[in-house]
Amino acid sequence: MQKILFFASREPCRFPNLHKRFNFLFLMRVNLICGVLLTLTINLLASNSILGQNIHTNTVELGIRTATLKVALQQLEVETGMSIFYPSEIVDRYGAPILPAQKRTIAETLDLLLQGKSLGYSQRGKSIILFEKNMPFERGEERVDRAAQHRVVNGQVLDALGKPLGGVSVYIRNWQRLPQELRNVSSTATDENGIWSLPVPSDTIFLVFSFIGYEKQEIRVGNRNSLTVTMRPDQATQIEDVVVTGLFERPKEVYTGAVRSFNQEELQQVAGNNVLTALKSLDPSFQMPENINLGSNPNALPEVTLRGGNSLVDPGGTTTSPFNYETAPNTPLFILDGFEVSLTRINDLDLTRIKSVDLLKDATATAIYGSRAANGVVVIETVRPASGDLRITYTGNMSLEMADLSDYNLLNAREKFDIENRTGVYSFYGDTRIEQQLEHYYNHRLTEIERGVNTNWMTLPIEVGVGHKHNLYIEGGDESILYGIGGTYLNTQGVMKGSGRRNILGNAYLAYRKNGLNVRNEVTVTSNLGKNSPYGTFRQYTRLNPYWTPYNDDGSLKYYLETVYDESGRRLTNFDSYNNLDGIIPSNTNPVRPMNPLYNAILRVVDQTGYTNIMNNTALQWQVNPWLRLTGSVALQFQWDESDRFLPAQHTSFSATETFERGLYDKGHGKRTNYDVNLGANVNKAFGKHLLFGTLGMNAQQVKSFSNLYTVAGFPNARMDDVTQGLGFLDGASVTGDEGFTRLLGAFANASYAYDNRFLMDASFRLDGSSQFGANNRIAPFWSIGAGWNVHNEPWLQEEEWLDMFRLRYSFGYTGSQNFSSYLARTTSRFYNNMDYRGMIGSYLLGFGNDDLSWQKTQKNNFGFDINVFNRLNIVGNYYIETTQGSIGTVNTAPSSGFTTYSENIGDMKTQGYELYARYNIINAPTNRNNWSVFANLFRVDNKITKLSSTLEAMNARADTTYSTVPITRYAVGQSNSAIWSVKSHGIDPATGYEILEKKDGTLTNIYDPRDQLIIANGRPKLEGTFGTNFEYNGIGANVYLRFRIGGYAYNQTLVDRVENASVNIYNVDRRVAEERWLQPGDVTFFKGLIDYSGRAINAQTLNSSRFVQRSDLLSLESVSVYYRFSDALNKRLNLSNTRITLFSNELYQWSAIQRERGLDYPFSRTFTLQLTTSF
Amino acid sequence: MKKKRNKLSPSSASSRTGLRGAVATKQSGEIKMNIPLLALGFLLMLTTVSCNKWLDVRPSNQFDKEEQFQTTQGYIDVLVGAYQSMNEEATYGAELSFRFIDVLAQLYGNKSNTATDYYGLSARYAYTEVNDTQHSPKTVIEKLWTKQYNSIAQLNYLLKHLDTRPAELSEGDYRLIKGEALALRGFLHFDLLRLFAPAYSEATANENAIPYVTEFTVSPSDVLTIAEIVERIETDMLAGIALQEDTQDIDQIASNQGTTALGAELFYMFRQNRMNYWAAKALLARMYLYAGDKGNAKKYADEVIDSGWFHFSLISGRNYDERDVRSNIIFTSEHVFSLHHSRLKNVADDFFKTNALDPEEVDLFNTQSVLDGIYESTVEGLESDIRSSAASPSRWSPHSNSVVYSKKYYADHSTNVTQRLIPLIRLPEMYYIAAESAETVEEAREYLNAVRTARNIVTLFTAENLPDQATLQEKLFKEYRKEYYAEGQLWYFYKRFGYTSLQNTVYYGNMNAAYTLPIPDAELEFNPDYQ
Secondary structure (H helix, E strand, C coil): CCCCHHHHHCHHHHCHHHHHHHHHHHHHHHHHHHHHHHHHHCCCCECCCCCCCCCCCCEEEEEECCCEHHHHHHHHHHHHCCEEECCHHHHHHCECCCEEEEEEEHHHHHHHHHCCCCEEEEEECCEEEEEECCCHHHHCHHHHHHHCCCEEEEEEEECCCCCECCCCEEEECCHHHCCHHHHCCCEEECCCCCEEEEEECCCCCEEEEECCCECCEEEECCCCCEEEEECCECCHHHHHCEEECCCCEEEHHHCCCCEEEEEHHHHCCCCCCCHHHHHHHHCCCEECCCCCCCCCCCCCCCCCEECCCCCCCCCCCCCCCCCCCCCCCCCCEEEECCEEECHHHHHCCCHHHEEEEEEECCHHHHHHHHHHCCCCEEEEEECCCECEEEEEEEEEEEEEEEEECCCCCECCHHHHHHHHHHCCCCCCCCCHHHHHHHHHHHHHHHHHHHCCCCCCHHHCCECCEEEEEEEEEEEEECCCEEEEEEEEEEEEECCECCCEEEEEEEEEEEEEEECCEEEEEEEEEEEEEEECCCCCCHHHHHHCCCCCCCECCCCCECCECCCCECCCCCECCCCCECCCCCCCCCECCECECCECHHHHHCCCCEEEEEEEEEEEEEEEEEEEECCEEEEEEEEEEEEEEEEEEEECCCCHHHCCCCHHHCCEEEEEEEEEEEEEEEEEEEEEEEECCEEEEEEEEEEEEEEEEEEEEEEEECCCCCCCCCHHHCCEECCCCCCEEEEEEEEEEEEEEEEEEEECCCEEEEEEEEEEEECCCCHHHCEEEEEEEEEEEEHHHCHHHCCCCCEEEEEEEEEEEEEEECCCCCCCCCCEEEECCCCCECCECCEEECCCCCCCCCCEEEEEEEEEEEEEECCCEEEEEEEEEEEEECCEEEEECCHHHCCCEEEEECCEEEEEEEEEEEEEEEEEECCCCEEEEEEEEEEEEEEEEEECCHHHHHHHHHHCCCCCCCCCCCCCCCCCCCEEEEECEEEECCCCCCEEEECCCCCEECCCCHHHEEEEEECCCCEEEEEEEEEEECCEEEEEEEEEEECCEEECHHHHHHHHCCCCCCCCCEHHHHHCECCCCCCCCCECCCECCCCCECCCCCCCEHHHEEECCEEEEEEEEEEEECCHHHHHHCCCEEEEEEEEEEEEEEEECCCCCCCCCCCEEEEEEEEEEEEC | CHHHHHHHCCCCCCHHHHHHHHHHHHHHHHHHHHHHHHHHHHHHHHHHHHHHHHCCCCCCCCEEHHHHCCCHHHHHHHHHHHHHHHCCCCCCCCCCCCCHHHHHCCCCHHHHCCCCCHHHHHHCCCCCCCCCCCCCHHHHHHHHHHHHHHHHHHHHHHHHHHCCCCCCCCHHHHHHHHHHHHHHHHHHHHHHHHHHCCCCCCCCCCCEEEECCCCCCCCCCCEEEHHHHHHHHHHHHHHHHHHHHHHCCCCCCCCCCCCCCCCCCHHHCCHHHCCCHHHHHHHHHHHHHHCCCHHHHHHHHHHHHHCCCCCCCCCCCCCCCCCCCCCCCCCHHHEEEEEECCCHHHHHHHHHCCCCCCCCCCCCCECHHHHHHHCCCCCCCCCCCCCCCCCCHHHEEEEECCEEEECCCCCCCCCCHHHHEEEEEEHHHHHHHHHHHCCCHHHHHHHHHHHHHHCCCCCCCCCCCCCCHHHHHHHHHHHHHHHCCCCCCHHHHHHHHCCCCCCCCCCCCCHHHHCCCCCCHHHHHHCHHHC
16 A cells, blocks of 8 residues: 655655755655555555556557657557656656557566666556666766775665565665765665665665655665665555545645544554543543543443534533434544444444544534534544455453542541531430430441441442453455455453443455456444443442441341331331432431442342444445546444343332332333445646645435333342333333434535645535525535645755754634434424323424524634654644534523424634644654654633523523532633633631622622622633653553643532531541531631531531632543564564554543542543554 | 547557647546546536435424324324313313412412412412422413413414315315314413403503414514403404304214224314314303403303203212212213313322322312311201212212312223313303393392202392392302312402402412412513513
């Protein structure tokens, strides 16, 4: 697969003689070649040569009577249908021999034409490349004389299959330092037999071997006179140099869009299994906000945004689909091998299957996705088989997940008991009867503590999750047929006992190619099963009192955790107000006893969701001629979802339920079908200094989904765990469900133009029609335009060797977003399904469909630069401003219209920010892969709401009257959407133990009024990013990724819920309750008192105040990996190749300015993964 | 392709022609290459033309207007949906028939239990209180307003598409559907008017009241004055009556015990459960009385009375056993308009306790002594009233002396359809309207005595106990209270006459403010006419 190594590296210009002589002309030629090669190979099978014709066997009948070689070559081009590329300057010098018209092979014709000239040729697919044969000894007496004083080294270059490789550039590294007379003879190219020779002045010289599509090699000559070099096909570099948009590809050198590309190697430096985790570390603008509640739950679908997202999220909006069929408003578009897929699919994708990921960010890069592009696009390409003999690659790993409970700081049994005692839990003034009863509790608990009960509940549902993955990939093929078959088994085990996620993936790839026609088909089957822990939510375990034990004296598990009797043997109920978090809320009329959650774990609780996904992609490609390619592809995707949740009758949540309703089974089914059709035409053409790429295409897409859910009750026996065994539906319940159906039709055009490789331009246009838009607004236009300037290619900078790249670019355009449910734009009805009207069944309106609903429009501006100096320091920067209009939200209307809300395009937002990616290569030796680099990626985003819907304003008004312990998300014009609203606090009054709050007018008060809420801080960091280092020496490597966040704030929920508002009398609490609260007048504390200055208990809840808004600066050791790459010799001895052993660790350590409990429902974890990759 | 063409050109051509040939080939090649492009462009154009149609997706578990209004059945579905929508708890399924509205009328004894729960707050007319977000006077009023207008929107949705009817919809069906829809729209607006506007008087007639919504749109409609609303209702009702003129006799009111078997022409049956011809007239009688037009009120009341379709429930052979297939606690033969509620048993379970379990917070009950007061059971000559627990103990379900439930909504037999009805207009009211509108007291007495007789009351009204107009109001009040316990009519009676204190009340403030429900905040905020 010979992709354009030359494009980005500018390496060819560094060939001394070429550089001097050809200048940009050579570059242009190279660009042309690359363009054509690109055309030939894009989306095609990986192969080193494409044989439409063989120049040695195919004949041509041609007579030549022209004066110049150039014209002769053109004639040959026409006759053979092949393209011939050549350095014009040299060809211009030559004339052509007269050839009589007769049948010859193409090669023979060429031999005749080039006889006696310093030109060699080689075939590259449908092209013939002419190159200058360096014949230093024939060129001029004088130079030969001087050069002849030096030793001449020769050798042969072979490709991976052992065949000679012609046209490979061979030159001396640092030729600039050679004596003047040697500079002009410091480079050459191999002939068709792969043979080369060069005069070499000393043993310490390094020779560089470079060829399109192969890894560059640097070899120290030493005292050898002859060396044989085997070129390895280069997969890493070629990807970096192409921007893959999913619909077409463009060389990076001439692209004006803001795109970050990663290849497999880079992804695998960070993580072993999940591509999203890897991207998070590689590019800080790709964000997955930490979910404080769900922690490291393997079954939690992360929230993903690129550059922060551009939609205003309706805070009241909830998704109804149980299987994530609806996309969150700010989720970027995911394109897998050219087709849109869901976030779930990407989350479950095997990282070893990924070849490259491109993050498309700005207008130039995304506008061709039109109405889906506002939140950015993530383009993922999977590995395609490489031709050659049968090759088997195995990747396997084992990972350990360990719970990270370091954020928890709970009381032990005695401490908990002490604080209960101190706060008067066991006294009840004025009622001696109750006091006597409480005495029994006091004695009971104290006895338990004395006998040594001190349960650390948190550790009980936790284990070390042992997961493993095995991936096997078999590939091979020849020039016309390529195949690849692979399978992955991935089993992730969470830290909560019994939780885990199991994926089985299989895929088969087959491609056939003949005469420019190329057909391929790929089938991928994914089977997933996510199991939730039968132990329930982790939150429960952090609340259970340590003086309780889960076990009876005989070692069996308790059902009720605490049973206290009075002297007459009656059970006491004073503390029967324990919320077991199972939906049964204790109240005066509904006593609830603390239940043992471990008891449930021994039952046959089932709690799982799973799916099977089948995806079939078929693509047809026709290379009409060297500059035109037609493509057509169809993708079908089916997904079946199933969810099961079974709680047997013995489950503690049924302790108060009637016998026949005990035992519940929630069953869910869902299906999602996608059809996606793409048609396209690609054009590449070069005329003189002009280079043009064009793509014209259309795509049609249909997504249909439905789900249904029902609950069956009455499973008296735990072994009756099949849904059919239930007694029936709960009263009044029926099957619920959800349905979605969208269609999208788009036509797009894109053109990229480069003049002289200096001035660049990209333009895109797309027309999108979507079923989600209102009937009056069905077709939406989107467009973008981008301009760039390759400053380093300016003639006045050509001589500056230190400057390898300096490009400026700017893009502007409009994109849209349609992450909203299917039928907002239609008025639809549904039948009543739970009652009839005298035998008839009527329909009711589901809502008012807004016929005028249209797409959300985001205007994107992006200024960017790419700098590379001394080939060591690489800096990429982007500054962007994105303005969103008409974010779709619900709008309130007068209820007299019959509806309270409808959907409308309302809510405008302006986002701006920058990204800066810098990498410095301290060591870079491609020959032996030794390298050491340090990098830093910085990201900042700010947004400001510029217009608000009436609904959101109404919600703000509600927030003004709601007494909440949590800041309520509210939006205000001119403010960020991540602003934290709180009542300003002046801390705890040392005299009274009460909080001093500031009213809006500046006066101080003890009385909380939600109307005094102000914007206290912004939740978004001022600067965030990742930094670290990549290192490899002699096959041993290490990668370190650290993340930092500076300047953001967060509301410390732990302090409110688990310290100030903690129900000390009922639940276990954070240690700070015991140690840092106000006790007596004069105490200067952060926390308010449990009792006030007059000794009265402070019962009022602490509400959202600025006291708890804290800086959330963070430094975390996100990913560390070390690896060992087997040397070629070792590989050979083991009969293997590309063997590598890696040890990853994720989330190793975190330092945070804010001390809060993290992982409330599910703990966070640290993971360690040991991975082996090898091929044979 | 290319090769072939080249073969056609003479291979021995001169270099010049060869060159020209090459150029020519190149050009033709370009044209050829453009053919796929052109084809693609053409395809694009084609698809764009048909694209609108392709993009018009049809949901499968819901249907949009094109699908809905293709068939006659579709129109019927929307109309029936409007009745079903009235069955929701927020309106006639509870709040407007026996719950909120009768708590306001102080008809239940348990409302005073606590002043902070929903009943306590409602009985104290604390309309703006929000004690819990799910069920407090404020949210109930908001939901009531929203749901009532939602049913109106359903009708407007139907009316909007009715005039572009398909050929399949026959003229008869068209008139029937439109007649019902218009009359029902009037009916719904009338209750909104009675609740949210001050009682009608010359002084208030020109006050802004509520929007009268006739369009299917999300933009708010104009707020009209009471007089204007009355006029609009009159227009809708009269139009509804006119459209149903031909079908006034298809009603099958005589037998309520109908079949609901499939295949029956259900749409033409059980007319008393729909806004039929007579119901529209009865509503007009009610409305004219409200608007002080006694002449018209009497006219329409008489028409309903004289129609012959409705007759009083039997005294002898009466059956109030809810488990019996022929029981008729709700007096169905008197129903001019009632809603069929297929899950009424659940409602009764919730509010009137069909099982003798302990009373719950949501239950609606009264004490035996208050009920005895209402039915004057201790007064001689009145104790035989079939509505009272004294004469018909099985119409009532005492849990204890202090907790007595009405059995009006009890339904314990699976095929007894009569016990799944929520009455909205019943025959006695027509007699009461006629009595109130009668020109002479004698005439009024006759109307009232007709009801009294039908209720098995021995003591009829005479010149002695009902001598003049002044006493008439007092007697009417008692009749309404007896007749419409848990049927949501007493409140409007109180309001019409502006009673300054209510019977058995727990509220001692100014009733004037209490009679008018506040317009919900959302309406005030989003309807510019209220600003």
